[in-house]
């Protein structure tokens with residue numbers, strides 16, 4: 526693959542609201558919604574036959590942990606009209622998802638053997654207070670950025686660290702994605718590239734300890750990577766066309782979410798045993814994610830508990846053999862080209 530042929534995502538991310546999603550203008554198609562992530566990246570036409578990569582087959586066993594889920598808010602962002610910037614070309618959504626250069630054929634996940642850096646991540650002591658939590662999240666973000674920076678640089682993408690909003694009260698959130706009135710625990714706002722972890726909403730998860738709090742942060746960082754590499758833009762364009770709440774639209778959402786969990790798994794699988802990323806922390810993340818599935822009455826936007834746990838675990842250790850010495854790679858985190866559709870439920 527030739528990274529030079531793709532256009533790196535602009536730093537300015539366009540967005541819009543769910544209310545405007547039926548518009549069919551170029552900007553509406555590009556400027557799409559997800560409480561989780563938004564991005565901009567220009568596709569490069571690719572008429573070559575696509576040789577679909579081997580997709581992972583998550584097989585992670587399901588534990589019966591005490592954790593709780595880490596779903597994103599269902600609310601969509603409030604638009605902030607961008608300044609007059611050049612209008613990007615809409616992603617081409619005409620071909621298969623698996624061969625979309627922003628999704629299944631994204632250069633970052635197309636090449637075999639690309640890992641991330643192992644980092645010595647020394648997190649401050651966890652305690653149940655807004656200031657301590659914010660300091661913990663901020664350092665965790667720095668750890669993830671160190672882990673991913675060189676990998677993205679390989680594809681001519683300069684990783685821009687995400688922002689963090691970790692105020693005490695969710696009601697005080699006033700970032701680019703509007704007011705968080707969803708009651709959900711945390712989310713990623715692509716508009717201003719910020720991970721939003723309100724202390725009050727996160728407390729239902731964070732009460733289980735540092736490992737559960739870190740699991741959520743790490744997942745949201747996965748959405749930031751998707752934003753940086755163009756996945757978010759490709760996803761948003763496709764979901765716009767498919768119909769936001771359609772079966773296809775919900776499948777796209779699950780593919781997006783499962784990839785974010787897989788990217789998170791890569792962080793754990795690569796850095797486990799160093800600094801604060803102990804096996805117990807990794808186990809706690811698995812436990813947490815095993816309860817992060819779609820809840821009754823919700824759209825099917827995240828995946829089943831089993832599949833979320835499976836993709837996270839596949840990100841940590843991409844092998845059906847628990848004893849096999851394999852390292853996490855981006856190639857294994859490609860739900861857009863999954864061989865087994867059941868892993869996307």
Ligand SMILES: [Zn+2]
Pocket residue numbers: 561597744745748782785
């Ligand atoms: Zn998510």
